[in-house]
Amino acid sequence: MKELDRLKELIEDKRKNIKTEDDKEKLEIIDELMKNDNCFFNLNVETAFGILDFLGVKPEEALGLYNGLISPKNYMQNTPKQVYYQENNKTK
Amino acid sequence: MAGFATTSVGFNPFNLNFGKRYNVDKDDKYTDYEDTEYTSYDEIDMSKQDDRAWYEKVGDALSSVGSTLAVGATSIVSGIADVGESLVDGTIWLGGTIASGATSIFDEDLANDIREGTMDVIAYDAVGEANKAFYENTEIGKAINDASIYSYDSRQMQGVRNISKYATEFAGATAITVATGGLGGVALAGATGFVAGSGDMAEALFQDEENRDYGRDSGLIALSGLGNAVSWAAMGRTGSSVSKAVSVMKETGVKQFFSTSLANIKDLLKSVDLKSLANNKFILSMLKNTFKDPDFYLDTLGVSANNISEAYAMWIKTGEFNLNWKNLAAELGFAGALNFFAGGVQSLADLKKPFKDFNIETKLARYNELMKTAMSEDYIKYMDNVANGYAVVLNAEYDEVSRELSQLTREIDDYVTYINNEALVQNSPHVELSLKQDILSNCDLKTDELTKARQLYLELNKRMNYDINYYKGTDEMKALIYNQPVSFDTLKGNAVVCKGWSELYQELLIESGFDPNQVRIMGGNNVNNHKWIEITLKDGNIIIADATDAINHSIDLSNCKGGFSTNGFFYADPSYSGARLNKLQNLNLEEIGKQWLGMDQSIGYASGNYQAELLQKADNAFSNSSLYNSVFGGNSFEKALNNMINMEIPKNMDGYDTYGYFNKVKRAMFSPEDASKININLSFRQTELGTEAVTLISGPNNYAIYSSSTGRHVFTDFQEYMDFINTLGLFR
Numbered sequence: 001m002k003e004l005d006r007l008k009e010l011i012e013d014k015r016k017n018i019k020t021e022d023d024k025e026k027l028e029i030i031d032e033l034m035k036n037d038n039c040f041f042n043l044n045v046e047t048a049f050g051i052l053d054f055l056g057v058k059p060e061e062a063l064g065l066y067n068g069l070i071s072p073k074n075y076m077q078n079t080p081k082q083v084y085y086q087e088n089n090k091t092k
Numbered sequence: 093m094a095g096f097a098t099t100s101v102g103f104n105p106f107n108l109n110f111g112k113r114y115n116v117d118k119d120d121k122y123t124d125y126e127d128t129e130y131t132s133y134d135e136i137d138m139s140k141q142d143d144r145a146w147y148e149k150v151g152d153a154l155s156s157v158g159s160t161l162a163v164g165a166t167s168i169v170s171g172i173a174d175v176g177e178s179l180v181d182g183t184i185w186l187g188g189t190i191a192s193g194a195t196s197i198f199d200e201d202l203a204n205d206i207r208e209g210t211m212d213v214i215a216y217d218a219v220g221e222a223n224k225a226f227y228e229n230t231e232i233g234k235a236i237n238d239a240s241i242y243s244y245d246s247r248q249m250q251g252v253r254n255i256s257k258y259a260t261e262f263a264g265a266t267a268i269t270v271a272t273g274g275l276g277g278v279a280l281a282g283a284t285g286f287v288a289g290s291g292d293m294a295e296a297l298f299q300d301e302e303n304r305d306y307g308r309d310s311g312l313i314a315l316s317g318l319g320n321a322v323s324w325a326a327m328g329r330t331g332s333s334v335s336k337a338v339s340v341m342k343e344t345g346v347k348q349f350f351s352t353s354l355a356n357i358k359d360l361l362k363s364v365d366l367k368s369l370a371n372n373k374f375i376l377s378m379l380k381n382t383f384k385d386p387d388f389y390l391d392t393l394g395v396s397a398n399n400i401s402e403a404y405a406m407w408i409k410t411g412e413f414n415l416n417w418k419n420l421a422a423e424l425g426f427a428g429a430l431n432f433f434a435g436g437v438q439s440l441a442d443l444k445k446p447f448k449d450f451n452i453e454t455k456l457a458r459y460n461e462l463m464k465t466a467m468s469e470d471y472i473k474y475m476d477n478v479a480n481g482y483a484v485v486l487n488a489e490y491d492e493v494s495r496e497l498s499q500l501t502r503e504i505d506d507y508v509t510y511i512n513n514e515a516l517v518q519n520s521p522h523v524e525l526s527l528k529q530d531i532l533s534n535c536d537l538k539t540d541e542l543t544k545a546r547q548l549y550l551e552l553n554k555r556m557n558y559d560i561n562y563y564k565g566t567d568e569m570k571a572l573i574y575n576q577p578v579s580f581d582t583l584k585g586n587a588v589v590c591k592g593w594s595e596l597y598q599e600l601l602i603e604s605g606f607d608p609n610q611v612r613i614m615g616g617n618n619v620n621n622h623k624w625i626e627i628t629l630k631d632g633n634i635i636i637a638d639a640t641d642a643i644n645h646s647i648d649l650s651n652c653k654g655g656f657s658t659n660g661f662f663y664a665d666p667s668y669s670g671a672r673l674n675k676l677q678n679l680n681l682e683e684i685g686k687q688w689l690g691m692d693q694s695i696g697y698a699s700g701n702y703q704a705e706l707l708q709k710a711d712n713a714f715s716n717s718s719l720y721n722s723v724f725g726g727n728s729f730e731k732a733l734n735n736m737i738n739m740e741i742p743k744n745m746d747g748y749d750t751y752g753y754f755n756k757v758k759r760a761m762f763s764p765e766d767a768s769k770i771n772i773n774l775s776f777r778q779t780e781l782g783t784e785a786v787t788l789i790s791g792p793n794n795y796a797i798y799s800s801s802t803g804r805h806v807f808t809d810f811q812e813y814m815d816f817i818n819t820l821g822l823f824r
Contacts, residue, residue, distance in 0.1 A: 026713050032142065032706055042707060045761045049723065050714025063735070070760060074739050074819040075753050 004067025006036060008092040026054055040069040125398035169658050346628035527555060528600065536695070537604045542663065545637070546688065547695050548600045549661050553639045553652035556596070561588035567619075574619045590615070590623040590640040593649075597625050597637060614670065622658075626669065634669055636662040641674045644680055655697070655704035657685040730793065732761050733770060737789055737796040737806055747785035749772065754789060775822040786822060 011030060014030065018024050030051060033039040040048050048069075052062050100297050105559045236544065346569045389417050470609045535547040578592035579599055588596065595614045601611045614636075615623035624638035639648040643659040659681045662673055692698040736757050741750060758767050770791040776783050778800050786799040795813035802820070807813040815816060 009262050029706070029709050029713055031551050033710060041756050042703070043706075043760060044711055044763075044764065046717070047707075047711050047714045047722045048760070049720035050717035051710070053717035053719035054714060057719070059719060062719055063723050065737065067739065070739075070757055072739060072745055072750070075756065 003065050003071070004064060004074065007055070007069065008034070010057065014055050023054075030054075038074065040066070045074065124295050157741050178187045190793060274741075356449065379599055526580065527586070528603065529581065531555065531600060532604060535604065541606070541627075541631075542635070543691060543695065545601060545606075545627055545629075545635050546691055547663065548597065548604060549637055549639065549648075550652050550692075550695075550697050552593075552597055552600060553658075555586055556593060556639075556649055557587050558640060558647065558649055559589050559592075562589045571619050588640075590638075590658075593640050594623045594625050601625075601627065601813050617674070622672065622674075624672065633665055635669060635672055636668065638673050641672070643674050655702055657692075657698075657702050657705065658688065659684070659685045661688065729762070729766050729769075732766075733791045733794045736761055737791075737794055741798060741804055750787040750798045751785065754787060755816075786820065788817070 011027070012033065014023075014027060018027065033043070036042070043051070045066075048066060052065060057065060065078075086091060121619050194276060316820070530547065531551045534551050535544065537544060539547075559573055562570055573589055574591055576592075578588060578595045580596065583592075583596070591613075594615075598611050598613055610628045612628075613623055614626050614628050615621050622640065622641060623635065627635040627637065629635065638660040639652070641660060642648065648658045648660040650656075660673055662668070662679075662681065662684065668676075686702075689698055689702070721728070736754065739757070745753070751772065754772050758770055758772060762770065770789065771790045773790075775786045775787055775788055777799065781801075783801050784801060786802070788814070789796040789798075790810075793808055795807040796812065797813070797816065797820075805816060807816070
């Protein structure tokens with residue numbers, strides 16, 4: 001998933017340029033979130049854009065990147081079937 | 093039957109304790125360990141007819157079986173070694189092909205030399221030559237071979253060798269897959285099978301020195317490798333099942349493991365030639381006993397884990413797979429062989445018949461004397477007769493064996509069907525589970541008491557709400573709510589107060605295996621008295637569980653629904669018995685609650701951290717950014733809705749998939765207030781291919797329909813949207 005790869009690249013770039021304790025704490029939260037490739041589905045959209053902003057994403061790139069992270073493809077790839085069925089509908 | 097854990101490569105079948113070992117002196121005479129020499133079979137008291145009859149039986153029971161076992165043992169080991177040799181041969185062939193191909197670019201002569209050398213190395217049947225040398229060139233080998241019912245190169249022993257080879261391949265493919273954790277290993281097992289199969293074929297073709305041709309034969313070798321790869325991959329899939337079964341065993345206990353193992357045996361039985369197997373009851377019985385024993389799977393896993401995991405880790409890291417196949421094959425074979433012999437011991441015990449009439453000590457003493465005369469021609473002739481008689485007995489038992497095997501297969505089939513049905517019922521989304529079943533089915537009831545109590549606590553709390561009528565109602569209403577007995581059978585809705593919650597939790601704990609004496613509802617009996625649960629664990633400690641009390645300003649009925657850490661589940665020594673958590677002012681229950689994180693991760697309630705707390709942290713840290721407004725601007729709701737319904741949908745998603753997906757995105761992209769303006773519904777329609785699901789999205793000025801056959805249709809006009817829907821013949 002190119003958007004996921006791009007995000008990981010941005011995180012690593014940010015890691016190299018940590019300047020404050022606050023930045024460090026924020027990065028730790030992102031690291032924790034990124035243990036789940038589907039984490040952007042669980043995040044409030046404004047928080048999600050806040051993360052992209054923190055990682056230095058420009059407005060012209062932000063929507064495409066966000067859409068990729070919550071794309072159907074990402075959803076299908078990273079959602080375990082069991083969870084997927086439970087979340088969707090028990091009648092299937 | 094005990095299994096054998098093995099680590100050593102060296103394996104001498106003659107050290108196995110199925111017969112006494114004899115020395116051969118320089119004059120080729122057999123001596124026992126006390127150097128007592130016997131020269132004639134007739135010197136032993138064989139004058140009495142009844143003794144002769146007795147010896148016939150003893151010979152049947154022990155001598156022929158002993159010698160046959162010896163030959164059988166080497167055949168088994170040969171089969172195991174065959175796999176190792178095939179792997180080595182296949183690797184050499186691959187290496188030779190690559191090396192000669194590369195070399196031919198600059199030096200065709202050298203390339204030909206490489207090809208010739210490769211063919212010579214592969215053509216040498218190391219295992220066959222070793223067997224031949226032993227049985228034909230050593231006296232002990234000759235004697236054993238002659239006394240055996242079947243000679244080492246007989247069709248029957250070749251069959252044993254093949255069975256052993258198959259069993260080893262099966263063990264190898266299974267172990268590789270198990271050790272590499274499932275499906276990844278299937279491919280690896282397939283690749284190994286390619287090497288083994290190509291090695292097998294290469295040896296056969298290159299032994300024909302006059303007609304061999306590297307280029308032409310290599311095509312056939314590759315084809316053979318491919319065929320074997322399919323076979324190994326199939327076995328690897330079984331290994332994948334075993335892999336899963338091993339995990340399942342850890343998680344849910346032995347029963348499920350056995351069911352999967354039985355399914356594997358069934359697959360194995362399907363894939364072997366039962367008729368040829370049934371020609372030798374003993375080997376068949378060994379095979380059956382071997383594969384019935386879970387130790388076999390665990391041993392093969394154990395001996396190969398180190399070898400494979402290291403190589404596999406290196407493969408992942410560097411892309412190079414440098415496994416020492418020879419060691420691995422030998423170790424796997426060793427484990428397989430020892431379990432096979434364990435099966436043999438069991439099979440001997442099962443046979444019983446030859447032994448039951450005799451006193452074992454007398455029998456062994458006379459047998460020892462008898463064996464010392466093994467050079468006598470009379471005896472050898474006699475043994476031949478016994479052997480023939482034994483073969484007749486074997487043949488006579490053919491039908492019985494077939495019946496047993498069919499019965500075994502049927503039993504396995506029935507059991508697998510039973511397990512599958514059980515799984516079907518458990519997994520079937522069409523079955524409406526009762527609330528209690530729903531909770532229990534979401535918990536691992538075979539785990540330890542503490543984990544089980546924790547899981548039931550979390551699952552119950554996720555489903556129950558506090559009955560607000562208790563606070564708002566009159567005194568009569570309070571009394572009515574408080575005093576009515578609550579059980580899952582009589583429960584209406586999901587609202588409870590402390591007493592009802594305690595009764596439900598108590599019911600779940602007892603249903604899941606706790607002794608009723610271990611679970612007590614605590615608190616007074618007045619309508620205003622609080623109630624909670626105290627569990628006495630077998631380790632002597634207690635659990636105080638209280639989901640309905642406000643502890644540190646929160647109650648666990650809410651915490652559990654949000655994925656937060658809990659405050660009302662306290663594991664303590666018995667000195668805390670009777671305490672109400674809310675009154676334990678000296679304890680920081682919030683901090684104590686977070687100590688459950690490890691267990692909650694293992695049971696899936698929390699991931700890296702408690703999900704809700706992590707999301708809350710993220711909201712606090714990142715929600716003040718201006719990027720969202722920069723992108724969506726003033727009319728963010730409509731733009732976000734437009735963005736959502738125009739997401740690119742892959743062709744493999746059907747209307748049902750999109751229903752789940754859009755609901756997920758709706759929760760992510762919109763506040764609860766905005767989300768309530770968007771309806772996402774699931775409907776169905778009949779098509780030529782059957783019933784298909786259709787997702788319908790309707791929000792202010794944006795409407796969309798999606799299904800596999802219609803694709804996506806987006807509308808901004810409500811009437812157009814409705815007109816289109818009417819053409820689809822939707823039903824719910």
